[in-house]
Amino acid sequence: MLCSPVFQPFLSTPFAFNMPVCSLWPENRHFFMQMENERVRQMEELKRRVDFIDQVHQVLLKEMVKTNSASEFSDSKSPSYKLENDEIHYALMLDTKDFLPEELTVKQVGRKLLVSGKHEKKDEARDGCYSYKYQEFRQELELPEDVKPDAVTCSFSNGQLQIEVPRLALPAVTERTVPIKTSPAVKTRQERNTEEQE
Numbered sequence: 001m002l003c004s005p006v007f008q009p010f011l012s013t014p015f016a017f018n019m020p021v022c023s024l025w026p027e028n029r030h031f032f033m034q035m036e037n038e039r040v041r042q043m044e045e046l047k048r049r050v051d052f053i054d055q056v057h058q059v060l061l062k063e064m065v066k067t068n069s070a071s072e073f074s075d076s077k078s079p080s081y082k083l084e085n086d087e088i089h090y091a092l093m094l095d096t097k098d099f100l101p102e103e104l105t106v107k108q109v110g111r112k113l114l115v116s117g118k119h120e121k122k123d124e125a126r127d128g129c130y131s132y133k134y135q136e137f138r139q140e141l142e143l144p145e146d147v148k149p150d151a152v153t154c155s156f157s158n159g160q161l162q163i164e165v166p167r168l169a170l171p172a173v174t175e176r177t178v179p180i181k182t183s184p185a186v187k188t189r190q191e192r193n194t195e196e197q198e
Contacts, residue, residue: 079117079137090147090165097159098135104161106154113141113152113163 084091096104099117107114119135143149147165155162 079139081139085144087167089167090144092141092163094139094161094163095159096156096161101156104156106152106161106163108149108152111143111145111149113143115139115141115161115163 079095081092081094084093094115096117099119103119104117105115107116116138117136119133121133122130123133124130141163143152143165146168148168149165152163152165155164
């Protein structure tokens with residue numbers, strides 16, 4: 001685009017050239033639009049990267065929580081147990097050495113026993129830091145049919161929780177012969193033999 005002579009130098013020297021001056025305005029708009037598009041593209045790329053880093057952070061955080069809860073901060077696995085099942089009683093011994101008796105609960109609902117334990121421990125160091133350990137378990141047990149559910153007893157000794165239930169007393173077995181009754185329509189062998197002889 002040619003500029004008007006108003007913007008041209010008014011003094012004319014032998015070295016001064018009377019040259020048309022081009023404006024950059026049409027090109028400026030294109031240039032600024034390119035800069036704006038590049039800035040938008042860079043912002044979108046930055047947002048994608050931030051989103052990706054956030055997703056990686058969430059995955060790592062979940063893995064850390066799983067690892068910590070499974071190892072140090074929380075131990076929710078059920079304790080091992082040993083079963084004694086004989087003619088006199090049904091006994092179950094749970095290894096609860098990490099729990100105090102007051103941290104254990106045994107509830108009975110019909111023939112089901114609900115055993116649970118919850119242990120919290122906080123250790124403080126001299127420098128103001130502390131460690132925290134939390135353990136919890138829940139276990140559901142079904143009593144067999146041949147025990148007295150209203151006679152369940154629990155005891156705690158040497159880190160072992162023992163649940164004991166006496167068996168039902170079986171009645172003494174007596175022997176007897178059960179008579180067979182016949183109806184009038186059914187004839188016995190003796191009656192049939194008598195009829196045949198007549």
